[in-house]
Amino acid sequence: MPVAHTTFDRKTRTATVRVAGDVSLTTAKEFYGHMRGVARRRDVRSVVLDFEKAGRVDSSGLAVVSLAARMMERGGKAFDLVHLGETHRAALDLLPRDAVAVADETDHPGFVRRVGMSILDYQDAGAAFLALLADTGRQLLYVITRKKRLPVGALTDQIEKMGVDAVGIVGLLGLLLGTTLAFQGIVLLQRFGAGVFVADMIGISMVREFGPMMTAIILTGRTGAAIAAELGTMKVRDELDALTTMGVSPTRFLLLPRLLALSIVQPALSLMSMFLGIGGGMIIAALVLHLPPDLFWDRIVARITFGDFLHGMGKSLIFAWIIGFTGSHLGMRASANSTSVGAATTRTVVVSVFFIIVVDAVAATISTIGAHP
Amino acid sequence: MKVETRTSADVLLTCRDVSVGYEDKAILSGVDLEIVRGEIVTLLGGSGCGKSTMLRAITGLQAPLAGHIELLGQDMYALDNEARRVLLRRTGMAFQQDALFGSLTIQENVGLPLRELTKLPEPVIREMIRIKLALVGLSGFEKRYPPTLSGGQRKRAALARASILDPEIIFCDEPSAGLDPIVAAGLDETLCQFRDVLGVTIVVVTHELDSIRTISDRAVMFGGGKIMAMGSVADLEASTDEAVYNFFHRVAAERPGRAGDGVDRLHHARTA
Numbered sequence: 180m181p182v183a184h185t186t187f188d189r190k191t192r193t194a195t196v197r198v199a200g201d202v203s204l205t206t207a208k209e210f211y212g213h214m215r216g217v218a219r220r221r222d223v224r225s226v227v228l229d230f231e232k233a234g235r236v237d238s239s240g241l242a243v244v245s246l247a248a249r250m251m252e253r254g255g256k257a258f259d260l261v262h263l264g265e266t267h268r269a270a271l272d273l274l275p276r277d278a279v280a281v282a283d284e285t286d287h288p289g290f291v292r293r294v295g296m297s298i299l300d301y302q303d304a305g306a307a308f309l310a311l312l313a314d315t316g317r318q319l320l321y322v323i324t325r326k327k328r329l330p331v332g333a334l335t336d337q338i339e340k341m342g343v344d345a346v347g348i349v350g351l352l353g354l355l356l357g358t359t360l361a362f363q364g365i366v367l368l369q370r371f372g373a374g375v376f377v378a379d380m381i382g383i384s385m386v387r388e389f390g391p392m393m394t395a396i397i398l399t400g401r402t403g404a405a406i407a408a409e410l411g412t413m414k415v416r417d418e419l420d421a422l423t424t425m426g427v428s429p430t431r432f433l434l435l436p437r438l439l440a441l442s443i444v445q446p447a448l449s450l451m452s453m454f455l456g457i458g459g460g461m462i463i464a465a466l467v468l469h470l471p472p473d474l475f476w477d478r479i480v481a482r483i484t485f486g487d488f489l490h491g492m493g494k495s496l497i498f499a500w501i502i503g504f505t506g507s508h509l510g511m512r513a514s515a516n517s518t519s520v521g522a523a524t525t526r527t528v529v530v531s532v533f534f535i536i537v538v539d540a541v542a543a544t545i546s547t548i549g550a551h552p
Numbered sequence: 553m554k555v556e557t558r559t560s561a562d563v564l565l566t567c568r569d570v571s572v573g574y575e576d577k578a579i580l581s582g583v584d585l586e587i588v589r590g591e592i593v594t595l596l597g598g599s600g601c602g603k604s605t606m607l608r609a610i611t612g613l614q615a616p617l618a619g620h621i622e623l624l625g626q627d628m629y630a631l632d633n634e635a636r637r638v639l640l641r642r643t644g645m646a647f648q649q650d651a652l653f654g655s656l657t658i659q660e661n662v663g664l665p666l667r668e669l670t671k672l673p674e675p676v677i678r679e680m681i682r683i684k685l686a687l688v689g690l691s692g693f694e695k696r697y698p699p700t701l702s703g704g705q706r707k708r709a710a711l712a713r714a715s716i717l718d719p720e721i722i723f724c725d726e727p728s729a730g731l732d733p734i735v736a737a738g739l740d741e742t743l744c745q746f747r748d749v750l751g752v753t754i755v756v757v758t759h760e761l762d763s764i765r766t767i768s769d770r771a772v773m774f775g776g777g778k779i780m781a782m783g784s785v786a787d788l789e790a791s792t793d794e795a796v797y798n799f800f801h802r803v804a805a806e807r808p809g810r811a812g813d814g815v816d817r818l819h820h821a822r823t824a
Contacts, residue, residue: 203718204717204718207672208672208676211675211676237718238680238683238684238715238718239670239676239680239718241683242676242680242682243676245679246676246679270749270750272749273749273750274683274686275682275683275686275687415699516655516697516699518654518655
């Protein structure tokens with residue numbers, strides 16, 4: 180049975196809509212379609228909604244009646260409700276009288292406005308980042324000059340979480356990277372009878388590039404993301420504001436231990452990765468080329484200079500700061516909702532990896548041009 | 553609102569010999585309870601008495617350790633998950649921590665059940681949201697995000713979401729906790745309006761005395777691992793049971809250690 184049936188009086192141009200049965204979630208869609216059809220009729224001047232045979236009217240029914248009233252008003256049609264029962268009246272009393280209907284369309288800024296808003300956002304973010312750098316410098320100075328101190332145990336905790344717990348994964352990946360490089364190098368160099376130079380290739384690659392960079396990429400996903408998520412959650416839970424109101428600097432309390440720990444852990448793990456990568460290459464060279472390990476090591480020692488080593492270690496320190504500052508900056512700028520923490524974490528990984536590769540490329544370019552001007 | 557005669561259709565919730573708790577440790581046991589259509593029942597008791605755990609059991613969130621819970625005529629925990637979900641769509645729940653989704657606006661939060669569970673046209677959904685938000689006094693807050701609202705406003709939004717599908721029974725966990733008396737009174741008024749105008753049955757877990765006195769048709773007091781007392785608030789207030797009397801007259805239970813004990817203990821330690 181249809182929820183509504185309409186009769187039309189041509190003389191008075193009145194449509195009478197008789198509601199039958201309950202108007203609830205299951206019938207509201209049909210009722211809405213019916214009322215919309217009546218509202219669109221140009222021959223109708225007035226509409227009467229007859230509740231004589233209507234049953235229960237729930238919120239969805241009320242919403243349709245309210246919408247119908249507005250549709251009729253817009254179309255210049257009179258709208259009346261008749262034969263209302265007591266329960267219908269009580270339900271209709273719930274309709275807001277002065278509440279303004281919510282606009283259907285959402286605010287979509289134009290292209291120029293969007294560009295302008297992004298520029299302002301970047302400007303804000305840049306200013307906040309510089310402020311964070313300055314504050315970190317100031318807090319570090321306080322700690323060095325012993326005016327203030329780091330939270331007890333925070334540095335060792337962070338070193339354990341960021342470094343000791345990551346030894347397995349960084350070591351394994353370093354070893355595998357060394358073996359992969361060795362396989363690739365041997366295939367290529369053997370064609371020219373220069374298989375022994377695989378040691379030089381692996382040594383230079385691991386010390387100058389892959390050791391620091393692979394470690395940095397692992398730590399970005401592991402540590403950078405964790406810093407952003409941790410600080411973001413603290414921001415959402417007002418814990419950062421709590422520190423500020425206590426007069427404790429969030430930079431010194433939270434950021435500095437993480438940054439110092441990363442500055443120790445990243446070079447240490449990079450060093451381990453370098454050695455394990457070289458070790459992996461040494462194993463493959465011994466198995467495939469029958470190159471004695473002592474000869475392999477002699478070539479490494481002869482080929483790699485202290486400058487190469489400094490280049491790799493220096494970069495790993497810069498990578499540590501990129502990871503630490505990006506995670507802290509984006510985590511602390513998370514807004515007060517649950518998705519912003521996830522967004523901050525993802526952005527930390529993307530931005531850190533981007534800057535790590537940019538810095539690596541710049542360092543490679545400068546050092547190459549410097550060596551062969 | 554007095555309920556004089558009860559038919560089986562009027563009884564919306566029945567608990568028979570229910571025990572609830574965690575792992576195998578029962579917090580409440582032997583709970584027998586009936587809740588009838590159109591009444592507001594408050595579940596009371598001190599902190600840790602098991603009233604929230606009981607609420608979790610009757611809302612399908614935590615199976616009881618023993619006994620049967622019949623919600624809207626169906627043995628809830630005998631149903632499979634899908635059937636239980638269908639049954640629970642006829643109920644609404646307003647959580648203590650409001651449980652609004654922080655990444656959605658208020659109108660998206662309130663309209664979520666409608667968009668997920670019905671095929672209503674979008675204009676009808678928006679109108680329903682508008683009506684419900686006006687009912688809880690949140691007109692104009694449609695596009696705000698939950699973290700930008702006060703505690704009271706968030707609780708009202710949670711109530712609007714709990715009631716958007718016109719449930720037959722609404723469960724509220726500590727609706728006035730953490731609210732100032734004026735906001736709490738406003739929320740109580742809204743709950744009474746839901747009962748009186750929409751005919752909704754409401755079960756409220758609370759220990760706020762003002763709320764209990766304002767909204768309760770019946771009150772169920774838990775304590776000592778069981779139902780300690782049940783009846784109208786007037787009956788409970790007049791109870792001669794010491795624990796019930798203490799609860800309603802804010803008499804603190806005697807604790808084994810009191811301020812000042814420390815000095816005595818130190819004194820004994822020195823002289824021993």
